[in-house]
Amino acid sequence: xxxxxxxxxxxxxxxxxxxxxxxxxxxxxxxxxxxxxxxxxxxxxxxxxxxxxxxxxxxxxxxxxxxxxxxxxxxxxxxxxxxxxxxxxxxxxxxxxxxxxxxxxxxxxxxxxxxxxxxxxxxxxxxxxxxxxxxxxxxxxxxxxxxxxxxxxxxxxxxxxxxxxxxxxxxxxxxxxxxxxxxxxxxxxxxxxxxxxxxxxxxxxxxxxxxxxxxxxxxxxxxxxxxxxxxxxxxxxxxxxxxxxxxxxxxxxxxxxxxxxxxxxxxxxxxxxxxxxxxxxxxxxxxxxxxxxxxxxxxxxxxxxxxxxxxxxxxxxxxxxxxxxxxxxxxxxxxxxxxxxxxxxxxxxxxxxxxxxxxxxxxxxxxxxxxxxxxxxxxxxxxxxxxxxxxxxxxxxxxxxxxxxxxxxxxxxxxxxxxxxxxxxxxxxxxxxxxxxxxxxxxxxxxxxxxxxxxxxxxxxxxxxxxxxxxxxxxxxxxxxxxxxxxxxxxxxxxxxxxxxxxxxxxxxxxxxxxxxxxxxxxxxxxxxxxxxxxxxxxxxxxxxxxxxxxxxxxxxxxxxxxxxxxxxxxxxxxxxxxxxxxxxxxxxxxxxxxxxxxxxxxxxxxxxxxxxxxxxxxxxxxxxxxxxxxxxxxxxxxxxxxxxxxxxxxxxxxxxxxxxxxxxxxxxxxxxxxxxxxxxxxxxxxxxxxxxxxxxxxxxxxxxxxxxxxxxxxxxxxxxxx
Amino acid sequence: xxxxxxxxxxxxxxxxxxxxxxxxxxxxxxxxxxxxxxxxxxxxxxxxxxxxxxxxxxxxxxxxxxxxxxxxxxxxxxxxxxxxxxxxxxxxxxxxxxxxxxxxxxxxxxxxxxxxxxxxxxxxxxxxxxxxxxxxxxxxxxxxxxxxxxx
Numbered sequence: 121x122x123x124x125x126x127x128x129x130x131x132x133x134x135x136x137x138x139x140x141x142x143x144x145x146x147x148x149x150x151x152x153x154x155x156x157x158x159x160x161x162x163x164x165x166x167x168x169x170x171x172x173x174x175x176x177x178x179x180x181x182x183x184x185x186x187x188x189x190x191x192x193x194x195x196x197x198x199x200x201x202x203x204x205x206x207x208x209x210x211x212x213x214x215x216x217x218x219x220x221x222x223x224x225x226x227x228x229x230x231x232x233x234x235x236x237x238x239x240x241x242x243x244x245x246x247x248x249x250x251x252x253x254x255x256x257x258x259x260x261x262x263x264x265x266x267x268x269x270x271x272x273x274x275x276x277x278x279x280x281x282x283x284x285x286x287x288x289x290x291x292x293x294x295x296x297x298x299x300x301x302x303x304x305x306x307x308x309x310x311x312x313x314x315x316x317x318x319x320x321x322x323x324x325x326x327x328x329x330x331x332x333x334x335x336x337x338x339x340x341x342x343x344x345x346x347x348x349x350x351x352x353x354x355x356x357x358x359x360x361x362x363x364x365x366x367x368x369x370x371x372x373x374x375x376x377x378x379x380x381x382x383x384x385x386x387x388x389x390x391x392x393x394x395x396x397x398x399x400x401x402x403x404x405x406x407x408x409x410x411x412x413x414x415x416x417x418x419x420x421x422x423x424x425x426x427x428x429x430x431x432x433x434x435x436x437x438x439x440x441x442x443x444x445x446x447x448x449x450x451x452x453x454x455x456x457x458x459x460x461x462x463x464x465x466x467x468x469x470x471x472x473x474x475x476x477x478x479x480x481x482x483x484x485x486x487x488x489x490x491x492x493x494x495x496x497x498x499x500x501x502x503x504x505x506x507x508x509x510x511x512x513x514x515x516x517x518x519x520x521x522x523x524x525x526x527x528x529x530x531x532x533x534x535x536x537x538x539x540x541x542x543x544x545x546x547x548x549x550x551x552x553x554x555x556x557x558x559x560x561x562x563x564x565x566x567x568x569x570x571x572x573x574x575x576x577x578x579x580x581x582x583x584x585x586x587x588x589x590x591x592x593x594x595x596x597x598x599x600x601x602x603x604x605x606x607x608x609x610x611x612x613x614x615x616x617x618x619x620x621x622x623x624x625x626x627x628x629x630x631x632x633x634x635x636x637x638x639x640x641x642x643x644x645x646x647x648x649x650x651x652x653x654x655x656x657x658x659x660x661x662x663x664x665x666x667x668x669x670x671x672x673x674x675x676x677x678x679x680x681x682x683x684x685x686x687x688x689x690x691x692x693x694x695x696x697x698x699x700x701x702x703x704x705x706x707x708x709x710x711x712x713x714x715x716x717x718x719x720x721x722x723x724x725x726x727x728x729x730x731x732x733x734x735x736x737x738x739x740x741x742x743x744x745x746x747x748x749x750x751x752x753x754x755x756x757x758x759x760x761x762x763x764x765x766x767x768x769x770x771x772x773x774x775x776x777x778x779x780x781x782x783x784x785x786x787x788x789x790x791x792x793x794x795x796x797x798x799x800x801x802x803x804x805x806x807x808x809x810x811x812x813x814x815x816x817x818x819x820x821x822x823x824x825x826x827x828x829x830x831x832x833x834x835x836x837x838x839x840x841x842x843x
Numbered sequence: 844x845x846x847x848x849x850x851x852x853x854x855x856x857x858x859x860x861x862x863x864x865x866x867x868x869x870x871x872x873x874x875x876x877x878x879x880x881x882x883x884x885x886x887x888x889x890x891x892x893x894x895x896x897x898x899x900x901x902x903x904x905x906x907x908x909x910x911x912x913x914x915x916x917x918x919x920x921x922x923x924x925x926x927x928x929x930x931x932x933x934x935x936x937x938x939x940x941x942x943x944x945x946x947x948x949x950x951x952x953x954x955x956x957x958x959x960x961x962x963x964x965x966x967x968x969x970x971x972x973x974x975x976x977x978x979x980x981x982x983x984x985x986x987x988x989x990x991x992x993x994x
Contacts, residue, residue, distance in 0.1 A: 194940075195940050196938075196939030196940030196941065196977045197939070198939070329933070329936055330936050330938070332938070332941065333932065333933050333936055333937070333938055333941075334933060335941075336938035336941030336944050337920075337929040337932045337933060337937075337938065337944060337948060338876070338916060338917070338919075338920050338929060339874070339875070339876015339877070339915065339916035339917045339945050340876065340917075341941050342875070343878075343941075343942060345875075345878075345879065346869075346875035348873050348875065354870060379859060396870075397858075397862075397866055397867075397870035397871055398866045398869070398870050398879075399858070399859075399862045399863060399866040399867075399870070469976060470940075470942075470976060471878070471880050471886065471888055471940070471942045471943050471974065471975070471976045472878070472880075472940075472942045473879065473880070518940070518941065519940060520878070520940050520941070520942030521940045521942060521976050521977065522940075523976070549879070551882055552880065552881040552882055552883070552886075747936055751936065751939060751979075751982070754978055754979070754981050754982070755939055755977045755978040755979070756978070757978065758975075758977075758978025758980060759976070759977075759978055780881050780882075780883055780885055781881050781883075781885040781886050781974060782883075782885055786974055786976060787978070787980075788971045788973075788974060788980075789966070789967055789970045789971050789973070789975075789980045789983065789984070790967040790968075790971045792978070792980035792981065794981075795981055
């Protein structure tokens with residue numbers, strides 16, 4: 121039985137206890153406490169006798185082993201390479217020789233400075249840690265350097281750090297970092313160390329192979345679902361198929377008659393069957409044949425949700441943006457255009473189904489899971505178990521896909537509810553069907569836009585009313601100001617274009633009983649589809665080229681213009697395509713980045729759409745690892761194409777109709793287009809790259825479909841799967 | 844007791860014959876490199892080799908696998924071709940979250956064993972069984988070509 125180690129270059133922090141704040145000299149290792157939230161090094165050092173228990177981001181032991189503790193979790197986005205590059209750049213060590221470790225749960229020490237809690241999401245990791253992670257490395261380097269200078273009795277200014285050593289060139293002396301850890305730990309922590317100028321970067325900006333790849337090609341990388349704990353049992357869960365339903369009965373006798381089944385755990389709205397392996401539990405659950413009270417939402421269908429949104433959209437909403445008198449200009453305008461766009465519920469469908477392993481004991485609880493919010497998860501488990509948060513030990517793991525799903529702790533809470541009733545550790549696994557039918561969905565959105573146009577077809581007024589579920593009202597209520605969900609309206613309330621007088625309104629309308637959550641690209645994805653579709657419609661109405669039309673509205677936005685211009689030139693925009701083929705263009709400004717994409721499609725006589733080519737141009741400011749940026753563009757494009765082509769969760773009789781990858785289709789290799797990614801060199805602050813490519817590709821695709829067919833797509837997805 | 848030949852080792856397991864091999868590998872033999880993705884043979888995350896043929900272990904019973912040669916991601920690097928494919932994956936930084944990659948690699952090795960110089964169409968046909976939610980398809984395509992070039 122193994123503890124949860126992620127293979128070379130990625131080991132778990134699971135055996136380590138939680139630590140107080142402060143730098144600490146432990147077992148001869150240099151520990152450096154950095155308070156991320158305050159962007160400042162912790163000033164006092166203290167001695168602890170517990171070995172291998174750091175509280176910060178890097179650790180060097182006397183053998184020279186260097187460990188970086190990651191404040192963000194790796195879910196494919198490359199953060200376990202980019203963050204080590206930031207630290208190593210300033211620490212002057214070989215990033216390939218560093219051990220990377222998952223952080224324990226701590227909403228203070230490991231808080232995401234852009235968000236305020238320990239959270240990986242919103243394309244924030246590099247943006248949030250760009251300065252503090254370099255500072256963590258630089259502060260450690262200065263302490264090591266001062267320690268060496270002290271030992272040699274020389275001026276620290278005559279010493280330098282290189283490749284894991286402090287050097288004194290004039291006397292040809294050098295000491296490895298490992299030989300300096302005791303002395304360095306006694307050095308005062310310097311404040312405000314100088315960071316390298318970008319032109320001095322050796323690592324940052326240079327392609328670097330991912331540190332987590334070797335473990336991911338030989339099966340040794342450990343995801344939450346791979347955890348093996350001695351004496352562990354396995355449970356399979358079924359949640360009420362209708363949202364808001366409750367459990368009536370289960371046939372416990374039949375369930376326990378299945379070989380290997382030990383227990384049936386009843387919850388108010390769910391049941392779990394526990395056994396010696398997942399198969400026994402799954403068979404036991406089938407035998408248990410749970411019956412359900414359908415509950416208050418048993419009548420609900422997708423059309424009910426849409427009708428509620430349509431009705432809600434008739435009334436004014438909370439004003440997210442007001443520039444001038446858009447409504448008055450619209451009333452008196454001679455030329456007006458309007459459109460309604462609808463975007464469906466979406467599941468995340470990460471390939472690793474929801475799972476969580478929990479061991480509840482009288483004085484503490486262990487949780488093994490891959491989560492984007494370790495601190496929130498710890499608090500939630502504490503509430504379920506009645507333990508104090510500090511008695512809950514979170515062992516975070518690699519995520520087999522996040523996309524926003526693992527920002528939610530519902531699966532962790534349910535696992536804790538099961539584990540409370542089970543003797544010993546239990547791994548609770550959701551089947552794919554359970555994962556699809558009890559996701560927390562990207563909300564259904566309904567957008568109504570109206571534009572007033574001048575004689576050349578350019579907008580002089582623009583109103584945009586957005587109706588949908590407010591994720592922030594549940595997730596970050598403090599971020600809802602004056603009734604406006606600032607995430608939901610992002611890129612709609614602050615579009616890149618000059619649109620004249622503007623009024624953007626938000627209407628929160630919750631679908632009864634349907635849980636909603638962030639999904640890759642969050643508000644930017646919703647807004648970008650709508651704004652870029654409508655701009656394309658206005659261009660067509662003005663009989664203008666959609667690329668030229670956009671440029672004309674971007675006079676004061678040089679970065680946005682630049683990505684569009686490069687995308688057009690790389691694609692051969694304006695050159696003829698054969699019949700039934702089309703090119704669409706779109707712009708996405710969000711997460712501090714600028715992306716333009718051109719999609720080419722071929723549509724055959726049956727209306728079957730083949731995406732043949734995607735050109736993506738990205739200006740995300742200073743780049744840490746260029747190959748990761750390329751990978752995230754490819755990834756975001758394919759994720760967005762899956763959603764735009766096929767993604768749709770529909771409801772009937774209060775339950776989700778889709779259940780697995782046959783009816784919740786995602787792109788496969790034969791449908792995956794050629795993708796070209798071009799990076800713009802920039803010295804602007806780093807922008808996020810995990811999400812915007814997803815946001816951009818959906819309207820680029822539908823605009824291409826229009827170019828090929830003359831048919832405007834105002835409702836996603838393009839292809840409706842038979843259910 | 845069923846006797847299985849897993850990665851050239853004899854393993855005895857006391858499980859029902861209709862139990863999918865996936866759960867035997869993961870929960871009983873504690874070899875977690877083979878992944879659970881859909882349970883219905885739709886996503887390819889659980890791909891293994893049975894007598895050198897790619898099969899989905901989530902829909903292959905342990906009874907059907909008994910007496911045949913089972914190979915998993917844990918030992919594919921022990922073959923010359925498996926090692927080349929893994930190296931190509933490393934050289935091109937194919938994985939993102941990595942969850943599907945065991946299955947992708949098992950499918951790719953099997954393709955290259957059948958067809959050492961696969962065309963684009965061969966690659967698509969062989970790899971369409973494997974879903975990647977992170978969208979690493981462009982790199983998988985390139986990595987297969989790279990491994991073929993060195994084969």
